[in-house]
Amino acid sequence: MKNSNNISIIKMKIDILGTEYTIKKCKLNSKHLENKYDGTTDYSTRKIYVSDELEGREYREVMRHEIIHAFLLESGLYTEMSHPGIGHDEQMIDWMAIQYPKIRKVFHELHIDY
């Protein structure tokens, strides 16, 4: 998302099922992204970190991915999920993050999006 000055715009606070999350852009080599993630969700602080290098579709996909992590966490789906490791199944998160815009469009067309 760019404004007329080509400066990235990000909504810094978002309500996820009644819990406030803070969204911050940071450098890839920051301690949050460790040069290996485009985005992360810190469950202990309710902060989402996203790379300041992302833009356009890539930015939106990473943001959707992290927001879905937050929705699952606030729904009580985290450590007690049936999953070989601790936490969320990354394949499921990616599926939701990628398909959500298409699902939302169908829901909207059928007037079942609320």
Ligand SMILES: [Zn+2]
């Ligand atoms: Zn993830």
